[in-house]
Amino acid sequence: xxxxxxxxxxxxSATLPLASAPAQQASLAANDAAARCTALAGMxxxxxxxxxxxxxPEGSTLPATPGSPPITKPPHCLVExxxxxxxxxxxxxxxxxxxxxxxVEWNGRYLLQGGGGLNGVVRPAVGPVAAGKDxxxxxxxxxxxxxxxxxxxxxDQSFMADQRAALDFAEAAVPRVTxxxxxxxxxxxxxxxxxxxxxxxxxxxxxxxxxxxRYPELFDGIVIGAPAMRxxxxxxxxxxxxxxxxxxxxxxxxxxAGIVGEQRAAIRREVLRQCDALDGKxxxxxxxxxxxxAFDPQGLVxxxxxxxxxxxxxxxxxxxxxxxxxxxGSGRASYVAYPWxxxxxxxxAGLPGFVPMGQPGVFGPASTAREMDVDARLHAVRxxxxxxxxxxxxxxxxxxxxxxxxxxxxxxxxxxxxFSAFDTWDYFQRAREANGVDQWDNAARFYMVPGMSHCxxxxxxxxxxxxxxxxxxxxxxxxxxxxxxxxxxxxxxxMKLCPHPSYAHYESGEALRAGSYTCRMPSS
Numbered sequence: 001x002x003x004x005x006x007x008x009x010x011x012x013s014a015t016l017p018l019a020s021a022p023a024q025q026a027s028l029a030a031n032d033a034a035a036r037c038t039a040l041a042g043m044x045x046x047x048x049x050x051x052x053x054x055x056x057p058e059g060s061t062l063p064a065t066p067g068s069p070p071i072t073k074p075p076h077c078l079v080e081x082x083x084x085x086x087x088x089x090x091x092x093x094x095x096x097x098x099x100x101x102x103x104v105e106w107n108g109r110y111l112l113q114g115g116g117g118l119n120g121v122v123r124p125a126v127g128p129v130a131a132g133k134d135x136x137x138x139x140x141x142x143x144x145x146x147x148x149x150x151x152x153x154x155x156d157q158s159f160m161a162d163q164r165a166a167l168d169f170a171e172a173a174v175p176r177v178t179x180x181x182x183x184x185x186x187x188x189x190x191x192x193x194x195x196x197x198x199x200x201x202x203x204x205x206x207x208x209x210x211x212x213x214r215y216p217e218l219f220d221g222i223v224i225g226a227p228a229m230r231x232x233x234x235x236x237x238x239x240x241x242x243x244x245x246x247x248x249x250x251x252x253x254x255x256x257a258g259i260v261g262e263q264r265a266a267i268r269r270e271v272l273r274q275c276d277a278l279d280g281k282x283x284x285x286x287x288x289x290x291x292x293x294a295f296d297p298q299g300l301v302x303x304x305x306x307x308x309x310x311x312x313x314x315x316x317x318x319x320x321x322x323x324x325x326x327x328x329g330s331g332r333a334s335y336v337a338y339p340w341x342x343x344x345x346x347x348x349a350g351l352p353g354f355v356p357m358g359q360p361g362v363f364g365p366a367s368t369a370r371e372m373d374v375d376a377r378l379h380a381v382r383x384x385x386x387x388x389x390x391x392x393x394x395x396x397x398x399x400x401x402x403x404x405x406x407x408x409x410x411x412x413x414x415x416x417x418x419f420s421a422f423d424t425w426d427y428f429q430r431a432r433e434a435n436g437v438d439q440w441d442n443a444a445r446f447y448m449v450p451g452m453s454h455c456x457x458x459x460x461x462x463x464x465x466x467x468x469x470x471x472x473x474x475x476x477x478x479x480x481x482x483x484x485x486x487x488x489x490x491x492x493x494x495m496k497l498c499p500h501p502s503y504a505h506y507e508s509g510e511a512l513r514a515g516s517y518t519c520r521m522p523s524s
Contacts, residue, residue, distance in 0.1 A: 026106045026189040030057055030075070033104045036188055037077035048180055052080040057104075062124055069463070069488055071126050074138050077102040079184060080122075083176055084149075088162035096173050098146040100181045101125040102188050107140030109471070110182050110193035112174070112219070114200015114207045115146070116455075117154035119169060122147045129199040129455075130223045130411060132465030132486075139467075142193065144181035148173040160386055170389035174207050175215045195474060199467060201225030201455035202418075209392040209427075212408060216401035221470045224410045226419055226455050229392040229427065232381035233335040234419050236374075239367050241322025242356045246370045248314040256366035258358020259319070262309035264345035267319075267355060270299045271340050279517075281506030285460075285495060286341055288503045289414055289421075289448045290522040295340040319355065326374045334378050336422040342451045343415025343458040350457035354417040393427050396434035407473050408444040409466050409480065411497075413452030421448055425500065445480055446500045461485035461495040484514040 028036065034055040041053040055077050062071040078101055085095035099122045111127045113136075125145040127136025137143045149168030150159035159165040168176075178196070186192040198219045200208050205227030211218055245257040259267070275292035276282045286292050297320040302310035311319070323338045338344070338354050346353035358366055381387060398408075410428060412421035425446060432440040451460030462485070469480035482496045482504070493512040496504040498519035509516035 026108065026191065028104050028106075028189070030104065033057075033075075033077060037079075037102070040077075040079055040184065040188065047084045048081060049083075049085060050079060050081045050184075052078075054078050062126070069133075071124065071128060071135055072138055073101070073124075073126060074140075075104040076137065077104075077188065078125075079181075081180075083180060084164075086164075088165060090161060092159075092162065094150055094159070094162060094165050096146055096149045096168055096177060097122045097151070098144060098177050098181060099123075099125040100142065100144045100184055101137050102142050102185060103137055103140050105140050106142060106189055108191075108194045109141045110185055110196045111136045111141045111143050111467075112178050112181075112196075112198040113143055113145040114198065114202075114204015115148055116201070116203050118152070118157060118159075119146075119148035119203060120150055120152035120154065120156055120159070127199060127467070129201050129204065129225060130409075130464065130466040131199070132463055132468070134465075136197075136199070136467060141197070142181075142185040142189075144177060146173055146177040166386055167389070170386065171210050171214060174211050175218060178215075178218055195220045195471075197221045197223070197467070197470065197474075199223035199225075202228050205229075206390065206392050212398055212401045212406070213392060213395040216398065216406070217404065219406060221407045221409070221474045223466050223470055224408065226412045226416055226421075227392065227410075227424060228390075228419060230335070230419070230423060231390070232384055232387045234423070236377055236381060237322075237325045237335045237338070237420075238354075238418070240326040240372055240374070241319075241354065242358075242367045243369050243372045244318040244321045245315070245356050245358075246368060248312070248318050249370075255368040255370070256358040257356070258366075259311070259315065259345070259355050260347075260357055263311060263315075264347055264353075264355065266309040266311070267300060267345040268342050271295065271342060271344070274299060275340065279503055279505050281511055283506070283511040284342070285512070286414070286450050287495070287498075287505070287517070288522055289339060289341075289450065290501050290503070292340050322356070323354065326372065328378055329375050334374060336420050336426055338417075338420045339414050339422060341414040343413075343453055343460065344417070346415060346453065346458050348459070351417055351453045353415060353453070353458075393423070396427070396431040398431060398435055402435060402439055402443045405474070406443070407470060409447070409470050410445070411447040411449055411464075411466060413454060413456075413458065413460070413462070414448050414450045415452055415458050415460070416454045418454045442479075447483070447497045448500045448503075449485065449497060450495075456488070461487055461493070461497075463488050464497055482514075482519050 037055040043050040060073045083096040088094045125143040127143040205224045208222040208224040246255040275286045278291040279287035300311045300316045344353040345355045456462045464485035472478040494514040496514040496517045502519040504517035505520035
């Protein structure tokens with residue numbers, strides 16, 4: 001028999017206190033934790049159904065996946081549920097599926113985990129994003145995740161036929177899931193979380209941006225990675241790069257064109273030759289991102305008598321045009337440029353770099369076109385209704401969010417082939433201007449991750465902890481500086497990530513050891 005609870009009353013009791021409120025923690029005895037957990041099973045009220053509540057006294061470990069190390073779960077209660085289950089367009093069943101992990105040893109904090117792609121699946125609620133070696137759940141956070149209101153593969157867009165499902169994906173799922181799961185957290189422990197956080201990358205980063213922009217009272221701190229904030233524009237730039245390269249093919253030669261093999265290795269070598277030592281040490285990492293904006297693609301061109309690994313003049317020109325991005329008929333850029341970095345020609349495990357390979361990618365077969373009507377394509381992007389709902393680069397007035405003492409930490413892989421790190425940096429700078437330099441600098445940080453692909457991966461140091469510094473900043477007023485980053489594969493190498501635009505400059509000691517570098521501003 002299902003039990004009934006009044007979710008609305010729980011929501012009222014879960015209102016966040018100010019960030020200066022004293023910290024509270026809760027440690028439940030195993031028997032009490034198990035009893036409280038099973039008591040949640042079957043609850044139904046206000047459109048919220050708890051479909052399962054199971055206690056895991058020994059914890060568990062999730063195996064490693066591409067881009068993610070093994071994930072350890074401590075002893076916890078796992079709650080699964082659905083919000084607003086209904087039959088929508090086409091007779092399809094919809095509802096916001098969610099998962100809430102409640103650790104036995106609770107630190108009094110709540111974290112909403114961002115999604116990825118077009119969502120459609122409830123990922124394990126552990127809080128792995130920018131958490132380094134210790135995910136949020138293992139640190140004692142109550143962690144929630146959700147599917148944003150539909151079921152489907154990562155890029156299955158069929159749910160867009162249903163108005164409510166599209167709106168839930170665009171924004172509504174974030175506040176609704178937060179309210180429900182934070183209320184359940186308060187019910188389980190007998191007290192509301194004293195601070196609430198959010199962390200996500202890609203779509204999860206976009207969700208973090210919309211939370212700060214449209215629901216500024218929800219969170220005390222948000223970690224935003226590689227936000228998918230202008231996918232229509234970035235997808236246009238990706239296709240444009242392919243079109244530029246297709247133009248290098250001879251008349252009658254079939255496309256798509258690709259830069260492969262030794263030519264890709266040559267691109268990496270030339271980028272390193274021009275930019276690596278700009279951070280004080282030729283160590284295989286381009287830490288001085290701003291200085292590498294001056295990269296000269298002419299260095300990629302074959303010299304007289306050379307062939308094979310170098311590029312033809314037309315290939316180098318096409319590559320430079322592709323990274324610079326398309327312009328409309330008036331000459332205005334339709335998107336920002338992509339950075340020159342070691343990973344733009346990456347072809348190892350995971351996502352390939354930005355440089356076209358002439359083969360099917362995540363978005364389907366590569367274009368064979370040699371012309372593009374940029375104005376027409378931009379018009380379509382600008383009038384795409386769902387795109388307008390999900391785009392988050394425009395709203396920069398965060399006065400309410402910042403006014404309550406909440407913080408933001410951004411990170412972006414410099415070699416991200418989907419969304420340019422310079423686009424996120426552009427938003428950061430515009431928000432700084434809109435909110436005032438002092439207010440923004442007291443509340444926001446940005447970290448470039450050289451060599452990193454989309455959210456993780458590449459020949460890089462993609463394991464780093466921003467969650468810990470975020471908590472210290474929000475709750476103790478300790479402003480974050482540099483953080484150490486490590487390779488997923490392990491080993492002694494490490495690198496210092498500095499708040500952009502400063503960068504890790506080599507001082508002395510062994511290369512690729514974080515302690516050998518200090519943060520320095522680029523030369524004017």
